[in-house]
Amino acid sequence: MKRLCTICARGGSKGVKNKNIRDMHGKPLIAYSIELARQSGLFDIIAVSSDSQLILDVAADWGADILVNRPLDMAADTSAKLPAIRHCVQQVEEIMQYKFSTLVDLDATSPLRTVQDLRNAVELFESRGVSNVITGMPSRRSPYFNLVELNDEGFVQLSKPLTVPIVRRQDAPLCFDMNASIYVWKREILLGDYGLFQGDTLLYEMPEERSIDIDSELDWKFVEWILGGREGK
Incomplete structure (x- = not known):
């Protein structure tokens, strides 16, 4: 079984300028996702997709295996994320010349999830044999x-x-709030251009304190404070 981790990071952030490469406790924000994927021991390849060469350079410095240039028409403010993930998967498979059975996308702006969250979400997906798994917190x-x-x-x-x-x-x-932290798919579901919700989509529940997705300066401050508390323990 081959697993691919994708991390998609646009360069044109509006709510928090340059957030994907902004320093968060001594490392760029995107580094948290790359390091988490590596620490999990789950993946054959960790790929970062971006329309920004600067983001790709930073991702390479922090250990991404493959860098994918995202087309500009997939990087606009109104662009959906799923086409960018599909493009990244297709590019990696073309480079590697093999297909992945488990596809995982980590949101670059969700640094509070843990290695155990990632492992649990993938284990839930593979043990149940479902189309996909999403993550969320109690609403x-x-x-x-x-x-x-x-x-x-x-x-x-x-x-x-x-x-x-x-x-x-x-x-x-x-009811649950989707936190966009971890997505896990079967290859044929993601690349088949189906929607996010299938008849057998499962949810892996995460607590609120690990579910913040940075979309504003206030979010940034919350995450900075939480990570500071972790490092102080």
């Missing part, structure tokens, strides 16, 4: 209880009202 709000939206008239309503109203959040069906 702070429930669409059945306290998550609301505006209707066509501009009035507020529950997002998913039930026939019998929920009076305690604890009684609502379990």
